[in-house]
Amino acid sequence: LPAQGSLLYLDTLHASFPQALAPRGTALLSWAPKPPRAPAGWPLPSLYCTPAEAGTLPSRDAALRVQLLFALQERALHVLEVGLAAELHDALAMLHAGWPGLAQDLELGKLSPQPGLPEDARGRLQALLVPDAARAAELRAECACGFEGIVQRLWPQLEVVVVGTAQGAEQLYCDALRQADCKGLPFYCPFYRAAGALLGVNLWPEEPAPRFLLCPDWAFCEFLPCPAEEELRTVLLDELWEGREYELVLTSRTGEYSRCRAREVLRVAGFHKQCPIVEPVRREGQVLSVRGESIPEDRFCRSLCRAVGLWPGAHLIDYVCVESALLGASSGATAPHYEVFVELRGLRDLSEGQRYKLDQCLQEDFPIYKSFRFKGSIGPLRLHMVGAGGFAQLRGALGSPLPMPRVLREERLLQLIQSAVIS
Numbered sequence: 001l002p003a004q005g006s007l008l009y010l011d012t013l014h015a016s017f018p019q020a021l022a023p024r025g026t027a028l029l030s031w032a033p034k035p036p037r038a039p040a041g042w043p044l045p046s047l048y049c050t051p052a053e054a055g056t057l058p059s060r061d062a063a064l065r066v067q068l069l070f071a072l073q074e075r076a077l078h079v080l081e082v083g084l085a086a087e088l089h090d091a092l093a094m095l096h097a098g099w100p101g102l103a104q105d106l107e108l109g110k111l112s113p114q115p116g117l118p119e120d121a122r123g124r125l126q127a128l129l130v131p132d133a134a135r136a137a138e139l140r141a142e143c144a145c146g147f148e149g150i151v152q153r154l155w156p157q158l159e160v161v162v163v164g165t166a167q168g169a170e171q172l173y174c175d176a177l178r179q180a181d182c183k184g185l186p187f188y189c190p191f192y193r194a195a196g197a198l199l200g201v202n203l204w205p206e207e208p209a210p211r212f213l214l215c216p217d218w219a220f221c222e223f224l225p226c227p228a229e230e231e232l233r234t235v236l237l238d239e240l241w242e243g244r245e246y247e248l249v250l251t252s253r254t255g256e257y258s259r260c261r262a263r264e265v266l267r268v269a270g271f272h273k274q275c276p277i278v279e280p281v282r283r284e285g286q287v288l289s290v291r292g293e294s295i296p297e298d299r300f301c302r303s304l305c306r307a308v309g310l311w312p313g314a315h316l317i318d319y320v321c322v323e324s325a326l327l328g329a330s331s332g333a334t335a336p337h338y339e340v341f342v343e344l345r346g347l348r349d350l351s352e353g354q355r356y357k358l359d360q361c362l363q364e365d366f367p368i369y370k371s372f373r374f375k376g377s378i379g380p381l382r383l384h385m386v387g388a389g390g391f392a393q394l395r396g397a398l399g400s401p402l403p404m405p406r407v408l409r410e411e412r413l414l415q416l417i418q419s420a421v422i423s
Contacts, residue, residue, distance in 0.1 A: 005218070008201050009190045010044065016188075016205045017159040019078045024049040027071035029091050030083030030164070031063040031401050032056055049074040051128055059116020060396040064091040065098075066117065066125060069105055072139060073132060077155040081162040083401050085173035085187075088161065090392045092181045095150070099143040105129075107136035149183040163189045166210055167280045168297070169403040176317065192280065194262040195250050200278065211269050211277050222249040226265055240268050240276050247284065286406045290323050290336035291377050293368045297406050303365045304340070307358040313346040318391040321407050324379070326414055337379035341417050343386045349423045355383040390420025 013020045020026070026047040032055050050070045057063040068091045071077065082088040095102065105112055109131030111122050142153045152158060161182055166174050166189035174187055192200035192212035197219045200212030214221065214237065222234035223246035234249050248262040263285040266278040286297035300321070308316045322339045324331040331337075340358065359381040363370035372378040395404060397416050408414050 005191060005198055005201060005215075008203075012190070012201075012203055012205055013079075013160075013162070013188070017078070019157070020159055021047060022076075022078050023047065024074060025076065025078040026081055026162075027067070027074065027077050027079070028055065028081045029064060029067045029071065029087050030055055030081070031060045031087065032083070033058055033060075033063075034400065047079075049077070051125060053121060054125060057116060057121060058118070060401075061090075061094070061392070062114055062116035065094055065102075065114065066111065067091070068094060069102055069111065070128070072102060072106060072154065073129065073135065075135060075138070075155065076157050078157055078159050079162055080151065080155070080158060080160075081164075083164040084403060085163050085166050085170040085177065086395055086404060087401070088163070088182075089173040089177060090395065092147075092151070092177070093389075093392065095143070096147055099139060103136040103139045103143075106139060107131060107133050148180055151182045152184055158185065160205065161185050161187045163187055164191070165189065165193075165403055168283055169286070169406055172301070172316070172318065192278070194248055194264045195260060197250060199248075199250075203272070209279065211279055213272050214276050214278055216275065220251040222251075223247065223266075224249060224261070237276060238274075242268050242270055244268055245281055288321055288323065288338055288407055290325070290338070291372050293366065293372060293378070295362070295366055295369065299365065300362075301406070303361045304342075304358060306365075307361045308342075308344070310357045310361075311344075311347060311350065311354050315345040317343040317345055318386075318404075319343070320391075320394070320405065320417060322414055323407070326408065326411065335376060335379035337381055339382045339384065341384045341386050341421065343388065343391055347385075350383065350385060356380070358383055384418075384421045385423040386417060386420045387422040390417060393420065 010021065021044065023046045026049065028048050028050045050067045054066040054070065055063055057066065064087060071080070080088070101112060109129045111126040111129060113122065139154065142150060163170070163174065166187060178187065186206055188202070188205040189210040190202050190205070191198055192202070199219055199221065200214045202210050202212050204211060216237055222236060223240060224232060224234055226245040226247055240246065245265055245267050248264045248266060249259065250262045251259040263283055265281045265284060267281050268276050269279050270277045282296050282298040288295040288300060304319060305316060308314050319340060319342045324337045324339060327339065362381065363373055369378065394413060394417055397413060408417070
């Protein structure tokens, strides 16, 4: 992370949330088992109340639980910072399920043994805890009242949730958090990254949808107009048009210069002092296509949400898709098709008629998909319900803190999510 990027972030954060830079006023919930990416406010390490070692534990679940415990120890938090919205989502799910154990650890000033927490690391981290019976009692009282708005109730001075990645696949978790646990709190996504490079900064923290000012000195960017023209020709920053979409082509220096299509599509939302302001739209690598129909990630999600709205009482928690070719012989002798795995709240099972609603929504939203379905070239979609915790296990199995893939391409990940199917 360039120092210029962090300083821009800290200045913007302080201007909108005056107490955000208070010492030990920020809790970081982020798993980085490999050499960790510096947190957003790394020039001021005194901001953080969570020890750096907690984020580097070998287990994602252990790392998030330990960081959550240290965050709970500090009542006067002003900022909750997370690498991915899914990390906050899963940490709060741990709070829902395990708050009695967390309260006991707070009361005794200890760190309970758990899988993925080596004993030597547990000893070092436990030495940083202080017994706090009053804070433990407060945690028990607030959790006993339910979890809507729990984040603001546990940390009454909290001003903002800072999210490293809040767009694309992570938007689903942001929306769920805003409606329940983090109700009433603003979310601020300060940076735009692609292919490992930092490209832009968000100067508008109080706006609900993140927009990023592309900074020309941080990497060399080119852009392919979307939809693709017959002749693939990139354009530069000063040739972009407001309102148009472009695929990002990135040249960065990692030992030597490398040029690649980042598989990210951006929309130009405007300009700030001649520099473009962009909104990430979708990841091109997350397209569903078994016959060349190409259903983008963002539009599939809209169709799925529309189908969920037709199931009374259902709320979508998470989902992934698989193209039937990945299943091999286990997919049967049917035509190529999609398999969709969903976690829902409010429904324990779905009838065949309800499951078909998703296939019907896709046919209504994508004429080419409807045509292939009518001809029998694409078989009917198969929908599976996944039990609570199945998607958290999937995120842990990814092995690195990346946004959730919405189209699985690896057999091991497919097998893991299949093992969590309940209906």
